[in-house]
């Protein structure tokens with residue numbers, strides 16, 4: 001049995017050192033990799049059979065029916081598996097971890113323990129088949145994002161909000177102050193702007209006025225940044241009217257609110273269970289009044305069916321674009337795919353729609369549809385394989401046996417060597 005995860009740090013570092021040497025001389029031809037597959041989901045809702053995927057360097061150059069004379073010898077034989085684009089998780093908190101005392105340490109930590117925990121979260125997330133994530137956000141995301149982008153650490157491609165706008169009523173600031181805050185995040189390297197516009201899942205008024213929200217979303221647009229708004233109840237409509245890109249969570253939105261989102265093209269990112277299940281599973285680690293109380297844990301149990309009902313309602317709204325975001329916190333990293341199971345089993349989401357929500361639709365919501373989210377020539381070679389067919393058995397999403405990101409293979413595990421929950425270890 002081969003060791004789990006056939007990733008070699010020496011190999012990666014060696015390759016990047018080699019690439020630097022080569023780039024100072026004449027450009028070398030990109031390395032060509034041929035993948036054989038019997039079942040391919042293209043990320044856009046189509047299934048291809050008996051195909052070859054050809055990769056050169058970091059990009060896909062062909063996805064074709066079998067033509068070995070053109071494709072060349074097979075480097076990775078993924079026949080018998082389901083091959084699809086690497087998944088996109090639109091909403092994680094990648095630096096959020098448990099501390100050395102076992103208790104929830106949050107996401108802003110800068111100790112060596114917190115730093116290694118964040119690197120570990122990134123590794124587990126990549127091994128689970130997620131090749132791009134949006135962290136929403138923490139300033140601690142930035143060095144992790146950059147180290148991964150430079151090839152120094154294995155992990156998914158990271159987009160970060162850096163510091164979010166925390167709605168605190170009038171104290172959030174004047175519209176001009178909010179605009180300045182947006183520009184400050186951009187200067188700090190933000191890929192998007194995260195906004196908290198309402199209280200918690202069950203109650204609380206909006207924490208920003210319509211005018212404040214308008215200023216935040218408008219300024220972000222002017223700066224070329226997308227906006228993700230944490231919104232429940234009436235904040236969903238307000239965020240939509242403000243022209244934000246995507247509403248996070250959304251519980252308590254009316255059918256009319258959801259229809260307005262569909263009309264405006266606002267993406268919805270709901271969660272179907274992983275987040276609450278993680279809190280409940282790790283209650284001892286999270287329990288810390290006044291933020292995480294016995295009362296709030298008791299309420300979470302009842303909230304799981306409420307989220308399922310919400311998703312069942314959302315999928316029936318014509319034209320509403322529902323993306324995949326798990327809100328992964330400490331304890332959930334590496335288990336991001338669990339929410340697919342919740343969505344399909346409990347939320348009434350069609351399995352193919354669930355896959356597309358984390359592939360081409362997820363990429364579209366990031367403004368990156370021309371780079372990731374589909375298996376097509378010219379796109380990044382972010383390719384994963386599942387031992388099983390998620391269209392027939394959604395639990396196949398737990399069995400990610402192959403992960404390639406940007407043309408580099410990070411995992412190519414013997415099927416029998418796969419643990420079901422790599423990230424579930426306490």
Ligand SMILES: [Zn+2]
Nearest residue numbers: 091093136327
């Ligand atoms: Zn969140």
